[in-house]
Amino acid sequence: MEKYKHLGLKLTPQRLAILSYLDGNKEHPSAEDIYKAMSKDFPTMSFATVYNTLETLRDKGGVLELTIDPNKKRYDPNTAAHHHLICMKCKRIIDIHKEFSLNIPDEMTEGFDLVGNHVELYGICPKCKKSS
Amino acid sequence: MEKYKHLGLKLTPQRLAILSYLDGNKEHPSAEDIYKAMSKDFPTMSFATVYNTLETLRDKGGVLELTIDPNKKRYDPNTAAHHHLICMKCKRIIDIHKEFSLNIPDEMTEGFDLVGNHVELYGICPKCKKSS
DNA sequence: CTGGCTGCAAATCTTTTGCATCCTG
DNA sequence: CAGGATGCAAAAGATTTGCAGCCAG
Numbered sequence: 471m472e473k474y475k476h477l478g479l480k481l482t483p484q485r486l487a488i489l490s491y492l493d494g495n496k497e498h499p500s501a502e503d504i505y506k507a508m509s510k511d512f513p514t515m516s517f518a519t520v521y522n523t524l525e526t527l528r529d530k531g532g533v534l535e536l537t538i539d540p541n542k543k544r545y546d547p548n549t550a551a552h553h554h555l556i557c558m559k560c561k562r563i564i565d566i567h568k569e570f571s572l573n574i575p576d577e578m579t580e581g582f583d584l585v586g587n588h589v590e591l592y593g594i595c596p597k598c599k600k601s602s
Numbered sequence: 603m604e605k606y607k608h609l610g611l612k613l614t615p616q617r618l619a620i621l622s623y624l625d626g627n628k629e630h631p632s633a634e635d636i637y638k639a640m641s642k643d644f645p646t647m648s649f650a651t652v653y654n655t656l657e658t659l660r661d662k663g664g665v666l667e668l669t670i671d672p673n674k675k676r677y678d679p680n681t682a683a684h685h686h687l688i689c690m691k692c693k694r695i696i697d698i699h700k701e702f703s704l705n706i707p708d709e710m711t712e713g714f715d716l717v718g719n720h721v722e723l724y725g726i727c728p729k730c731k732k733s734s
Numbered sequence: 735c736t737g738g739c740t741g742c743a744a745a746t747c748t749t750t751t752g753c754a755t756c757c758t759g
Numbered sequence: 760c761a762g763g764a765t766g767c768a769a770a771a772g773a774t775t776t777g778c779a780g781c782c783a784g
Contacts, residue, residue: 480758480763501749516766521749523764540669541774542748555714564712570704572721578698582687582725589704589721593714612738612783633774648741653774655739673749674773 477530484508484515488523492533492547498563500542538563538590553589559598566591609662616640616647620655624665624679630695632674670695670722685721691730698723 474481474489491507492499499507501520508515524545527533534546538554539561548565555564570589594602606613606621623639624631631639633652640647656677659665666678670686671693680697687696702721 482758482764484765502747514766516768517749518751518767519765526764535672537669537672540667540675543672555710555712557714558717566706566710568706568710570702572702572723574698574700574723578687578700579723579725580687580696581728581731582689582723583731584723584725585690586724587721588724589719591704591706591711591714591716592718592720593711593716596713599713599715614739614783616740634772646741648743649774650742650776651740 474527474532477527477532479526479530479532484512484519485523487511487515488520492545495547496565498536498538498544498546500539500544502542504545536563551586553591555591555593557595557598558592559594559602562595606659606664609659609664611658611662611664616644616651617655619643619647620652624677627679628697630668630670630676630678632671632676634674636677668695683718685723687723687725689727689730690724691726694727 479485487508488504491504497503501517501524504524505515505517505520508520524533524535528535528545531549532547534549536544536546536554538544538556544563546565550567551569553566553568553570555566556562566589570587572587574584611617619640620636623636629635633649633656636656637647637649637652640652656665656667660667660677663681664679666681668676668678668686670676670688676695678697682699683701685698685700685702687698688694698721702719704719706716
């Protein structure tokens with residue numbers, strides 16, 4: 471959590487709880503997942519606070535907002551560039567830490583200034599393979 | 603549109619209109635984009651019909667449901683494997699037809715059966731570069 | 735004919751917003 | 760003490776659903 475101090479956030483108890491929940495979390499939780507997890511210790515915490523905190527964190531580079539799930543946004547505290555392996559059945563998302571050297575010919579970039587890339591790998595996880 | 607016949611769809615006038623709108627469309631339209639475009643010729647067409655048709659098409663492999671846009675689903679009639687170049691400012695999405703040979707070491711696939719991949723390239727498009 | 739499709743409205747789900755109050759820096 | 764943060768409720772969007780009537784195969 472120390473790593474969030476330099477982001478210039480106002481550290482309220484609610485935020486500290488959210489930050490602590492996110493820290494090292496590999497579940498790619500949605501706003502609702504976070505809200506539910508918080509409700510135990512902060513029965514009064516509202517969605518506004520969750521979303522507000524996530525938005526601020528995102529803007530300051532503290533979390534990544536993932537668009538992998540068609541139904542809702544998910545958040546990833548691991549802001550180092552990495553990719554995702556997605557089970558098409560159970561929707562589980564797993565981090566992949568590997569750099570891909572994507573050699574994109576200039577004529578394909580349409581004059582864009584490229585900033586980054588994200589690779590999604592789709593497949594069926596071992597569990598779902600068994601149960602089918 | 604001929605290509606949709608073999609999907610086993612019941613071809614109603616509404617569906618034919620949607621199919622014709624999607625055919626060759628490179629705009630990656632959302633359900634609302636499609637609904638609005640349809641409203642001209644079919645003032646009575648409902649969202650239910652648009653979503654129903656898109657869902658059926660998706661399940662039969664007639665369109666891809668893109669999760670690139672955080673705010674809504676977008677649809678791509680180009681079902682051939684391809685990737686996307688996204689402007690981080692104006693959110694424009696451009697197709698990239700190139701195959702990337704992603705060599706993923708076995709120890710990173712967590713036992714998944716890999717089915718496909720999708721690469722998102724993020725950057726700033728020429729227009730947005732100028733206007734900033 | 736008949737099951738799938740349409741249209742409309744209501745419902746659901748996720749995310750955003752307004753506003754009065756609160757509290758960190 | 761000021762400006763940002765919180766909590767609550769209402770609003771806004773996107774998508775889904777229930778259902779009666781309709782029509783393509």
